[in-house]
Amino acid sequence: MKAQALHGHLDALLLAVLEQGALHGYAIIEALRARSGGTLDLPTGTIYPALRRLERAGYVASSWSTVNGRERRTYQLTEAGGRALAGERAGWREFSATVGRFLGPGEPPGAPA
Template identity: 45%
Template structure:
């Protein structure tokens, strides 16, 4: 399940990392790794097609930058449109995560909606005593 979730959300993660400032591909991979405390691993080569798609959508721009003594690097920068897209996706993710939390965690449900009926309301014969 983790891999499927990650595959769909890779562009969003890239946008979030670039919000702090422009980076090149290798650094984006390291930053995702660092921020997730090594919990999220993925094949780093798949970053580049995702970056290209983001560029096509106008959410990032790229440019080659020469660094003194080092190899050239292609650096990606977040655009204002990209920033807006990131906000929208963050909102959507929050809604989704919150909804799943409510289903999975009884404590959260009880805090937010104390009047929710228990399972026995649907099938009283299976849950004697409530």
């Protein structure tokens, strides 16, 4: 899948992943890949700037910790982030319903109604 299609939904995805617990950037990438069955394999150059956007917006907070001598920046969902996530969920539902109305919600071409 071309991740380009994410456009505008990436933030929601990141918030959703962090909802289940704080993670550091690298782990977020792996979580996305795992939970999507390998479909979402996002490069670091996509994740880190996005995380910073979210932090600037106040939706996540980050804290440094040193693990095995390696600096890790762990991101955590804030309250505002939780509210934003709820909004994003609603937005996604509306969006997918709208587009689904045109492209078919899930019926593959060949499956009878």
